[in-house]
Amino acid sequence: MKTTxxxxxxxxxxxxxxxxxxxxxxxxxxxxxxxxxEILDLQQVALDTAVGEFRAAGHRAHGESCDVSxxxxxxxxxxxxxxxxxxxHILVNNAxxxxxxxxxxxxxxxxxxxxxxNVNGVAHCTxxxxxxxxxxxxxxxxxxxxxxxxxxxxxxxxxxxxxKGAVLAMTYSIAKDFLSHGIRCNAILPGVVxxxxxxxxxxxxxxxxxxxxxxxxxxxxxxxxxxxxxxPEQLADVMLLLASPRGRTISGQxxxxxxxxxxxx
Numbered sequence: 001m002k003t004t005x006x007x008x009x010x011x012x013x014x015x016x017x018x019x020x021x022x023x024x025x026x027x028x029x030x031x032x033x034x035x036x037x038e039i040l041d042l043q044q045v046a047l048d049t050a051v052g053e054f055r056a057a058g059h060r061a062h063g064e065s066c067d068v069s070x071x072x073x074x075x076x077x078x079x080x081x082x083x084x085x086x087x088x089h090i091l092v093n094n095a096x097x098x099x100x101x102x103x104x105x106x107x108x109x110x111x112x113x114x115x116x117x118n119v120n121g122v123a124h125c126t127x128x129x130x131x132x133x134x135x136x137x138x139x140x141x142x143x144x145x146x147x148x149x150x151x152x153x154x155x156x157x158x159x160x161x162x163x164k165g166a167v168l169a170m171t172y173s174i175a176k177d178f179l180s181h182g183i184r185c186n187a188i189l190p191g192v193v194x195x196x197x198x199x200x201x202x203x204x205x206x207x208x209x210x211x212x213x214x215x216x217x218x219x220x221x222x223x224x225x226x227x228x229x230x231x232p233e234q235l236a237d238v239m240l241l242l243a244s245p246r247g248r249t250i251s252g253q254x255x256x257x258x259x260x261x262x263x264x265x
Contacts, residue, residue: 005246006240006241006244008244009033011090012035012038012085012087012088012090013027013030013036013037013243014040014081014090014125015030015092015094016066016068016092016093016094016121017095017096018039018094019063020046021195022094022190022235023094026094026236027054030236030239035060036060036061037059037060037062038062038063038064039061039063039064040064041065041066041095042067048063062081068095068120068121068124069117069121069124087138088132089138089140090243091125091142091143092239093125093142093144093145093167095121096117097113097114098200099113099157099159100204100205101158102158111159111162114159115159118160118167119163119170122167122170126170126174130142130174134178140181140182141184141247143187143239143242144170145167146168146171146187146188147164147190148189148190148191149164149165150167150168150187150189151254155205156208168189171185171252175251179251184247184250184251185252186242186247187254188235188255189255189258191230191258191259192258192259193229193232198229202216202220221259223262224258224259224261225262226260230257235257
């Protein structure tokens, strides 16, 4: 455990979608700095693997199978994890799904599916955490994964951009409404993050454009000052700052980690 100003010793953190990708990087960073991590994920094999690796490394970790789009599933997962912890200190709303399509090519079912996971899922988990945090002294921290697309136009991401704009709006609302309870809420707005999800998006956009995936990635990075894919660990580092005592005066913020991206195509 790291004994620094960024220590999360004696803190409990819930990370949704924490069994892989960005969520797993965040869970690893929090655990390395002393937090007990509770990973919520639908992928049972990945969940079991992640929890096993955490425990093998000497970290406190548990996993809960949870569909964030279903209020009953969220409430049951939180009820179970709170039997293991006296306090919930940190919630990271990371779970989300991607979609490629514009306002005409996106079906009503696809649009509803994106909103159920990316918007309703954040709301359900936030409400479950807030019910606990507001009932006890000491406040808490809620961190939301939004996206650069919440503030920047991007082709063929109609449903996804809409959902991330909603996450950003929720962040501002929560920060305003619950500051008196000592609860801070911030959003991270990633750009093009290395990982399986962005690879699938790039491939889908390449098919629409009749180009190669490499051409699409190059075109995206051409509009960034720093022409590199964002690494999940970079997001985890900023999340650690925001969750730690060093972040105690930061709330209601949208923090972009995107290589100074100027446009998306």
